Amino acid sequence: xxxxxxxxxxxxxxxxxxxxxxxxxxxxxxxxxxxxxxxxxxxxxxxxxxxxxxxxxxxxxxxxxxxxxxxxxxxxxxxxxxxxxxxxxxxxxxxxxxxxxxxxxxxxxxxxxxxxxxxxxxxxxxxxxxxxxxxxxxxxxxxxxxxxxxxxxxxxxxxxxxxxxxxxxxxxxxxxxxxxxxxxxxxxxxxxxxxxxxxxxxxxxxxxxxxxxxxxxxxxxxxxxxxxxxxxxxxxxx
Numbered sequence: 744x745x746x747x748x749x750x751x752x753x754x755x756x757x758x759x760x761x762x763x764x765x766x767x768x769x770x771x772x773x774x775x776x777x778x779x780x781x782x783x784x785x786x787x788x789x790x791x792x793x794x795x796x797x798x799x800x801x802x803x804x805x806x807x808x809x810x811x812x813x814x815x816x817x818x819x820x821x822x823x824x825x826x827x828x829x830x831x832x833x834x835x836x837x838x839x840x841x842x843x844x845x846x847x848x849x850x851x852x853x854x855x856x857x858x859x860x861x862x863x864x865x866x867x868x869x870x871x872x873x874x875x876x877x878x879x880x881x882x883x884x885x886x887x888x889x890x891x892x893x894x895x896x897x898x899x900x901x902x903x904x905x906x907x908x909x910x911x912x913x914x915x916x917x918x919x920x921x922x923x924x925x926x927x928x929x930x931x932x933x934x935x936x937x938x939x940x941x942x943x944x945x946x947x948x949x950x951x952x953x954x955x956x957x958x959x960x961x962x963x964x965x966x967x968x969x970x971x972x973x974x975x976x977x978x979x980x981x
Contacts, residue, residue, distance in 0.1 A: 835974060839954045839962045848901065848979040849969055851947030852928050854878070859906040859921040861948075865931055866978055867897045868942030875932045876902060880922075887922060899946070899979050946978055 846862075854863040865874065876890040887908045892900075906921040933940040947969065955963040955971070963971045 835962045836954070836956050839956075839964060839974060842951045842964060842977075842980065843953060844951065846948065846950045846981045847966070847977050848899065848946040848981065849949055849966065849972055849976050850944050850978070851949075851969060852930065852945045853947050853968070854904065854927050854929055855948070855968075856904070856906050856922060856924055856927055858924065861904040861906060861927070862981070863902050863904070863929060863948050864946035864979065865895075865900045865902060866944040866946055867895055867900065867933065867940075869935070869940065870894070870896050871933045871935050871940055871943075873932075873934045874900075876904075876929055877932065878904065878927050878929045881926060881928050887927070901979065901981065944978075948981070 848864040850866075854861045865876070867874070872894050874892040874895045876892065877886050878888040878890070879885065880887045888904065889909055890902065890904065892902070908920060908922050929945060931943060931945055933943050949966040949968050951964050952967050953965045955965060957963070962974060964974065964977070965971055
């Protein structure tokens, strides 16, 4: 008994086996190509089932193809923006990591005096004729020191304080006195041409202890005193 082998059937069987072992990749459900395929299938179905007595005119087909082009362009733009967002977050994470253990100035009105040394700052929106810093002891609510800084240009101004209080009697002989270590608050009085200015911010001295990376909210800096802030909250790195 002889057996006849059909080469065409054999090739077909081999092709089917190869296809099952190596399936063709399909576009993700939310990809630009998937949206294009869906749109084209709908358009072809519409053309196949159109009323022969009232077919689609060229303007309708052109309009739908224009809509396809618009949708495809928007989807490609969204994909590009997502890619740029990922690149930006990666760069921001690397930049934030470099700030760990660094000292910074952030918006705030507190300073910490340690052995006759304290650092804080002021951000001026416009130039000022007179800038005066008043430091207060929060335990008593009394002003304990004043720093007269004179005229200053617009920008960020780091300020150092040696812990010396205002003398009780300006005419008495000066003696070296330093206030106790601890937390103090401060405020600024800023004027130009005799008028008070309000376009300024007081800045607190702080240090970056760690960072938190969240895909949804982005990169956060964890400061020793102020807590969690964003990169844009950092006014100056010292």
